[in-house]
Amino acid sequence: MNGSASTLERRLDDALRERAAAMPARTERLPFPVAAPVRPSRRPLGWVLAAAAVVLAVATLVITRPFGSDSEPATPTPSTAPPTTTTPRTTTTPPSTSTTIPRATPPADAGAEVPLTTGDTEDTRFLIRMQQRDDPTAAPVALVSPGLAPILVTGPCLTIAVAPADGTGYQGSCTTKPTTTFVASIDTGANLTPTSKVYGAWVDVPEGTAYVTYAYGTERWWQRPVEGITYLATDANPKYGGEPLVARAFDASGRRLGEIVQTPRRVGGTWDWF
Amino acid sequence: MSRGEIAWNRNGVPGLNGVVGSDEPDVAVIGAVEDGSFDAFCRRELDWARRLAYVLVVDADAAAEIAQDAFLGLQPRFPDLRNPRAYLRVTIVNGCRRHRRREARRRESQRLAAEPEMVSPPSREILDLVDRLPDRQRAVLVLRYFEGLSEAEIAETLSCRPGTVKSLASRALDRLRKELDA
Numbered sequence: 001m002n003g004s005a006s007t008l009e010r011r012l013d014d015a016l017r018e019r020a021a022a023m024p025a026r027t028e029r030l031p032f033p034v035a036a037p038v039r040p041s042r043r044p045l046g047w048v049l050a051a052a053a054v055v056l057a058v059a060t061l062v063i064t065r066p067f068g069s070d071s072e073p074a075t076p077t078p079s080t081a082p083p084t085t086t087t088p089r090t091t092t093t094p095p096s097t098s099t100t101i102p103r104a105t106p107p108a109d110a111g112a113e114v115p116l117t118t119g120d121t122e123d124t125r126f127l128i129r130m131q132q133r134d135d136p137t138a139a140p141v142a143l144v145s146p147g148l149a150p151i152l153v154t155g156p157c158l159t160i161a162v163a164p165a166d167g168t169g170y171q172g173s174c175t176t177k178p179t180t181t182f183v184a185s186i187d188t189g190a191n192l193t194p195t196s197k198v199y200g201a202w203v204d205v206p207e208g209t210a211y212v213t214y215a216y217g218t219e220r221w222w223q224r225p226v227e228g229i230t231y232l233a234t235d236a237n238p239k240y241g242g243e244p245l246v247a248r249a250f251d252a253s254g255r256r257l258g259e260i261v262q263t264p265r266r267v268g269g270t271w272d273w274f
Numbered sequence: 275m276s277r278g279e280i281a282w283n284r285n286g287v288p289g290l291n292g293v294v295g296s297d298e299p300d301v302a303v304i305g306a307v308e309d310g311s312f313d314a315f316c317r318r319e320l321d322w323a324r325r326l327a328y329v330l331v332v333d334a335d336a337a338a339e340i341a342q343d344a345f346l347g348l349q350p351r352f353p354d355l356r357n358p359r360a361y362l363r364v365t366i367v368n369g370c371r372r373h374r375r376r377e378a379r380r381r382e383s384q385r386l387a388a389e390p391e392m393v394s395p396p397s398r399e400i401l402d403l404v405d406r407l408p409d410r411q412r413a414v415l416v417l418r419y420f421e422g423l424s425e426a427e428i429a430e431t432l433s434c435r436p437g438t439v440k441s442l443a444s445r446a447l448d449r450l451r452k453e454l455d456a
Contacts, residue, residue, distance in 0.1 A: 008447060008451055009447070012404070012450070014396075016404075016415075016416060016419055016420040019328070019329050019393055019401055020329050022393050023324065023334055023337070
């Protein structure tokens with residue numbers, strides 16, 4: 001593929017996604033009744049649908065703290081603060097200690113840990129979801145951030161869609177190589193603002209990963225994946241220009257198992273993560 | 275972590291924008307959701323279906339109607355389909371093609387202008403060209419670059435051979451390139 005073809009295809013990809021993001025919000029409910037009787041399924045047992053009952057399990061809640069400036073702790077901003085009238089019930093539990101992944105720790109120069117722990121919530125206001133299409137055995141996973149309306153994205157690859165409160169959405173980069181690429185999306189859609197954030201996840205880190213280190217500019221941090229997922233957020237407008245964000249997966253002995261290098265690209269006069 | 279549990283990210287994301295710890299919980303949640311019912315499928319796929327239709331017809335009302343018709347057509351078949359999403363996609367693409375043909379005739383007869391679209395000028399330029407492509411070339415580009423489908427999947431959606439998909443994509447891109455370079 002030559003350079004001009006690649007540029008055209010990239011423009012095409014961007015334009016189509018921008019068009020999708022510009023779709024006016026729809027607020028109507030499902031357009032038809034869904035209580036219609038279901039014929040008995042001929043699928044294997046694992047796919048039998050209840051005739052009368054619907055089993056629904058949804059859990060999402062995110063109260064992600066907005067990101068502040070370099071010199072002060074982050075404080076919630078009006079644009080990202082979720083509108084609330086009630087407080088959803090939320091409980092948290094400490095990380096499970098019964099894990100097969102050793103609790104290894106990276107070297108000190110890896111920065112501070114950004115730990116993941118487990119919890120439970122009824123708040124479904126904030127939801128970014130990813131799902132691998134055409135793989136019924138792959139459960140959808142959800143990443144949640146504040147100020148965003150629920151949205152689910154499924155596709156032939158892993159991607160994240162983020163829907164801000166005004167209902168527009170943005171579908172981020174699409175990849176069929178989840179072990180080597182971030183899937184990510186921007187909370188303000190295709191039209192970036194100075195405070196736009198990009199949310200990314202390295203889904204399905206290499207087996208045996210004990211921790212993942214992140215290096216971006218002068219910033220360093222690390223995280224133990226949960227269910228093979230590691231999550232990050234950063235400015236949608238790359239803070240360090242064309243410098244790459246590097247994530248590395250290590251096993252308990254410190255051996256590197258995999259790496260993702262996400263390098264912003266030059267678009268006109270600015271840098272773009274995608 | 276079993277289905278229904280979620281994971282929390284505490285204490286912000288140190289190192290990003292200078293945020294280093296805090297007493298305030300800063301959480302990101304990873305959870306798992308499972309529901310195989312038609313109702314849940316509709317809730318999951320409704321937005322995607324509308325957006326796919328919208329990308330093809332650029333009319334939110336028409337996109338919603340096309341998506342609704344697609345779900346209605348899918349409903350009786352849902353329990354027996356291994357890949358209901360693919361079925362939905364085919365229905366939506368066909369519905370969009372029919373809509374565009376009707377709209378083209380209607381706009382031509384009534385001299386109506388197209389809806390304004392809130393996209394950036396660079397995207398506007400290329401989308402105008404995409405919208406002028408023949409139906410199947412446009413569909414191939416949307417399925418390839420918006421949906422991210424493979425040639426085989428596009429062929430299945432459009433009921434044609436993979437070679438035809440390749441040819442349609444090549445012609446579409448050539449046409450765009452020539453128009454952009456002109």
